[in-house]
Amino acid sequence: MNRRRFLGQASCSAVSAIPVLNTLLNLRLASSIANAAPPQASEYRALVCLFMSGGNDSYNMLSPLTGASSTHANSRTEYENTRGNLALPLTGLHEVHPLNTPDRTFAVHPSMPRLAQLFEAENAAFVANVGTLIEPVFNRTEVNNASKRLPLGLYSHADQIEQWQTSVPQSRSGVGWGGRMMDLIKDINPSQLVSMNISVDGSNVFQSGITGAEYAIVPSDGGGNGGAQALAGYQSGYNANSGFGNAASTAVDSMLARQYGHLLQETFQQKRRDAQAAYSIYHNATSGALPGSVNFRLGPGPNNEPPNRLGQQLHQVAKAIMGRSAIGALRQTFFVNLGGWDHHSETLSQQQTMLAWVDEAIGAFWDQLVLLGVENQVTLFTGSDFGRTLTSNDRGSDHAWGGNHFIMGGSVAGRKIYGQYPSLALNPLSGGELNPLDTGRGRMIPTTSCDEYFGELALWLGVPPSSLHLVLPNVGNFFTPGATGPLGFFG
Numbered sequence: 001m002n003r004r005r006f007l008g009q010a011s012c013s014a015v016s017a018i019p020v021l022n023t024l025l026n027l028r029l030a031s032s033i034a035n036a037a038p039p040q041a042s043e044y045r046a047l048v049c050l051f052m053s054g055g056n057d058s059y060n061m062l063s064p065l066t067g068a069s070s071t072h073a074n075s076r077t078e079y080e081n082t083r084g085n086l087a088l089p090l091t092g093l094h095e096v097h098p099l100n101t102p103d104r105t106f107a108v109h110p111s112m113p114r115l116a117q118l119f120e121a122e123n124a125a126f127v128a129n130v131g132t133l134i135e136p137v138f139n140r141t142e143v144n145n146a147s148k149r150l151p152l153g154l155y156s157h158a159d160q161i162e163q164w165q166t167s168v169p170q171s172r173s174g175v176g177w178g179g180r181m182m183d184l185i186k187d188i189n190p191s192q193l194v195s196m197n198i199s200v201d202g203s204n205v206f207q208s209g210i211t212g213a214e215y216a217i218v219p220s221d222g223g224g225n226g227g228a229q230a231l232a233g234y235q236s237g238y239n240a241n242s243g244f245g246n247a248a249s250t251a252v253d254s255m256l257a258r259q260y261g262h263l264l265q266e267t268f269q270q271k272r273r274d275a276q277a278a279y280s281i282y283h284n285a286t287s288g289a290l291p292g293s294v295n296f297r298l299g300p301g302p303n304n305e306p307p308n309r310l311g312q313q314l315h316q317v318a319k320a321i322m323g324r325s326a327i328g329a330l331r332q333t334f335f336v337n338l339g340g341w342d343h344h345s346e347t348l349s350q351q352q353t354m355l356a357w358v359d360e361a362i363g364a365f366w367d368q369l370v371l372l373g374v375e376n377q378v379t380l381f382t383g384s385d386f387g388r389t390l391t392s393n394d395r396g397s398d399h400a401w402g403g404n405h406f407i408m409g410g411s412v413a414g415r416k417i418y419g420q421y422p423s424l425a426l427n428p429l430s431g432g433e434l435n436p437l438d439t440g441r442g443r444m445i446p447t448t449s450c451d452e453y454f455g456e457l458a459l460w461l462g463v464p465p466s467s468l469h470l471v472l473p474n475v476g477n478f479f480t481p482g483a484t485g486p487l488g489f490f491g
Contacts, residue, residue, distance in 0.1 A: 051336070159172075290315075425438070455468055
């Protein structure tokens with residue numbers, strides 16, 4: 001086994017994903033960041049980012065049902081007029097009754113009964129019309145005149161995915177806000193061998209920091225296998241039936257035991273050792289079965305339905321949470337991703353299928369959290385490239401800006417819609433402005449910034465208010481960080 005093969009097969013992304021020289025050059029910066037006060041020994045908190053790559057059409061995920069909007073006496077009629085052939089029929093909608101909109105009700109997509117149930121039980125909430133912003137933008141005139149700074153590549157998949165994960169819309173960056181949280185508070189965790197940030201979807205920007213990166217694992221399969229991947233051919237003990245394995249493993253052990261006098265070489269060698277140690281810790285911590293018989297649909301269904309790809313990822317997240325003590329974690333973030341939301345055609349039929357996957361997976365995840373007794377200590381939140389146009393391009397919708405998202409967890413002050421659910425009226429092609437938020441075709445200017453959304457989550461995880469600007473550089477443009485978040489969805 002040569003050096004190149006070893007590096008290519010090592011399970012911990014830290015071996016190959018962290019530029020060692022960059023880490024060394026930034027140690028002084030990392031050591032200067034004040035950490036949050038250690039929590040009580042039993043306190044554990046985790047954030048789970050569910051990213052919907054491609055741009056979810058979220059005004060059908062949460063649509064108006066009864067009551068007036070700011071521009072129409074009947075918000076449902078306004079929705080139907082604007083969405084045209086993309087409007088969902090009334091049949092099958094799940095009516096929800098937000099506590100903070102007493103004169104209005106809303107509808108959750110027919111494919112999401114569990115989300116509606118969790119919302120009504122006050123274990124989930126929505127955040128309305130969220131998007132990337134550098135500073136507040138109030139109307140389309142400011143957009144058209146460029147009198148406000150606007151995000152780079154506003155309707156571009158690549159740019160907006162990156163900006164949702166960095167929260168720095170004014171520049172391109174490879175450091176995410178989850179990575180900056182890790183840089184700031186990772187020392188809360190008793191052990192540092194397994195990263196505070198764990199991804200079940202490979203490398204991502206959100207969890208990449210200055211001093212480290214995500215620990216990449218693989219989703220569960222139909223047999224329940226998954227998690228950290230072992231170094232191919234390596235075995236920790238002697239196996240009488242595997243002569244080659246014994247020889248290869250001895251060679252790896254010998255290589256790992258070698259000491260180097262050169263600082264850079266020895267630092268890189270230590271990364272190799274840590275990667276192997278991290279695999280052993282993670283594998284042993286997550287090898288047991290989860291309690292109960294929660295169905296994440298890891299394999300094909302009885303009628304040969306395909307596995308739920310998101311369920312496979314959240315199953316591994318649940319196993320990592322179960323093994324948190326053995327991993328040595330009091331704070332964790334997780335990244336899961338379901339792609340395929342770029343529905344320029346057949347939006348209604350494609351969303352019917354894909355939102356059902358999301359609903360099934362988050363329902364199973366919630367049930368598992370309850371069985372583990374950590375439903376109050378874990379918060380799942382959604383992200384996506386952008387919202388989509390309210391108008392139809394015939395049978396689909398196109399790239400837009402603000403969109404709706406949901407958060408789920410026992411600590412969430414649920415059954416509320418946070419932020420401002422906007423009027424869905426369209427501006428006329430000429431003449432007076434009816435809806436200042438519509439920049440054209442129902443591309444909605446966000447009324448809640450990503451910084452407000454993420455700031456609430458970061459404070460809950462343990463980022464000190466005085467250090468929040470280190471995680472979210474633009475946060476001061478939207479609110480002054482304090483003991484409570486800007487939106488209040490943690491009470």
